[in-house]
Amino acid sequence: MKINQNHFNLIENYLFSEVADKVKKYSEKNPDKKVIKLGIGDVTLPLCKVVVEEMKKAADEMSHKNTFKGYGPEEGYLFLREKVQDYYNKKNVTLSTDEIFINDGAKCDIGNILELFSQDNYVLIPDPVYPAYVDCNVMDGRKIKYINATKANDFLPLPARENQADIIYLCSPNNPTGAVYNHKQLQAWVDFALANEAIILFDAAYEAFIGDKNLPSSIFEVENARKCAVEFCSLSKTAGFTGIRCGYTIIPQDLIYESKNLNKMWKRRLAAKFNGVSYIVQRGAGAVFSEDGQKQIQENIQYYKNNAQIISRALDKLNIYYTGGINSPYIWMKCPDGMTSWDFFDYLLQRANVVGTPGSGFGKNGEGFFRLTAFGDRENMIEAAERIAKL
Numbered sequence: 001m002k003i004n005q006n007h008f009n010l011i012e013n014y015l016f017s018e019v020a021d022k023v024k025k026y027s028e029k030n031p032d033k034k035v036i037k038l039g040i041g042d043v044t045l046p047l048c049k050v051v052v053e054e055m056k057k058a059a060d061e062m063s064h065k066n067t068f069k070g071y072g073p074e075e076g077y078l079f080l081r082e083k084v085q086d087y088y089n090k091k092n093v094t095l096s097t098d099e100i101f102i103n104d105g106a107k108c109d110i111g112n113i114l115e116l117f118s119q120d121n122y123v124l125i126p127d128p129v130y131p132a133y134v135d136c137n138v139m140d141g142r143k144i145k146y147i148n149a150t151k152a153n154d155f156l157p158l159p160a161r162e163n164q165a166d167i168i169y170l171c172s173p174n175n176p177t178g179a180v181y182n183h184k185q186l187q188a189w190v191d192f193a194l195a196n197e198a199i200i201l202f203d204a205a206y207e208a209f210i211g212d213k214n215l216p217s218s219i220f221e222v223e224n225a226r227k228c229a230v231e232f233c234s235l236s237k238t239a240g241f242t243g244i245r246c247g248y249t250i251i252p253q254d255l256i257y258e259s260k261n262l263n264k265m266w267k268r269r270l271a272a273k274f275n276g277v278s279y280i281v282q283r284g285a286g287a288v289f290s291e292d293g294q295k296q297i298q299e300n301i302q303y304y305k306n307n308a309q310i311i312s313r314a315l316d317k318l319n320i321y322y323t324g325g326i327n328s329p330y331i332w333m334k335c336p337d338g339m340t341s342w343d344f345f346d347y348l349l350q351r352a353n354v355v356g357t358p359g360s361g362f363g364k365n366g367e368g369f370f371r372l373t374a375f376g377d378r379e380n381m382i383e384a385a386e387r388i389a390k391l
């Protein structure tokens with residue numbers, strides 16, 4: 001039995017595990033200290049009322065013989081796919097229900113989709129970005145090219161000749177920088193992908209945080225994207241589903257490569273490898289798209305955005321450069337006094353007992369930057385801002 005040697009090309013620890021590990025060790029050594037965690041983007045507000053009520057009803061159905069449900073469709077129940085279809089209709093994006101696949105959160109499918117593509121492909125990944133894209137491709141042994149996202153291009157790199165690749169990852173609103181592509185910029189990527197017969201894997205996990213109605217919240221708002229893009233979305237940050245697990249992957253029927261239909265390939269793969277998301281969870285997810293659900297999730301999103309403002313105001317006063325926090329739950333700040341990202345992590349943890357995520361964990365261009373999440377309790381946010389200001 002031979003093991004996959006590519007595995008050893010991974011960096012030793014996954015970013016968020018390393019942060020969690022360091023914080024655990026610090027807290028064990030300093031049990032009297034109140035550590036405020038603004039590291040991993042994990043929600044803190046409870047699920048919306050309508051979601052919980054719907055899941056309770058679904059759980060109850062499971063206790064009666066005539067309403068009990070066993071295996072569901074691997075692509076998700078039609079009632080939920082129709083709700084997602086309506087949600088896209090409101091963005092003027094027309095999808096058929098067989099283009100919508102219910103997933104257990106964006107992360108799994110972002111990696112799983114790679115099973116449809118040869119390992120010979122070149123992959124283009126923005127730097128900095130969510131580290132799972134790199135790790136999934138490293139494990140498969142694909143060749144990775146990076147495209148720089150820096151302050152000079154507002155953290156929104158655009159395609160150029162030297163960026164030719166087969167598989168292109170884009171994340172907008174971006175994790176970690178919070179930068180959002182506009183229509184024209186996304187159109188440039190779509191045109192580039194079409195000209196190069198490449199595919200765009202578009203991570204829209206933070207789309208619900210886009211407040212500016214002029215900005216696209218789906219790549220399918222851009223002309224011809226149906227011919228070259230897959231979109232991944234998640235209810236994790238949108239509706240507090242980080243622990244519940246539900247999202248959706250959009251694979252248009254127009255994605256034809258080497259005369260093969262990717263939608264059909266994905267459906268076949270799902271049948272072999274997935275038995276769908278739990279019925280109870282899908283019922284809860286359905287409630288997110290109801291009128292009340294949309295109202296209630298927006299209240300929570302607004303709460304997190306107000307948290308972001310608390311941190312932004314503190315950084316403004318300190319004259320520290322940052323971006324994000326407006327159409328995104330993340331603040332991307334420059335480490336003061338030329339500190340490296342990990343030095344600043346240790347300094348902030350030890351001196352202010354505040355946890356963030358070192359920017360270098362998102363790529364080489366993240367060095368010297370630091371990410372703070374707005375997914376916290378209000379009192380903790382205020383206290384963290386005060387502690388940072390004092391330090």
Ligand code: MLT
Pocket residue numbers: 039040041042107130175
């Ligand atoms: C993050 O902090 O970047 C995210 O919570 C990680 C994730 O969504 O897996």
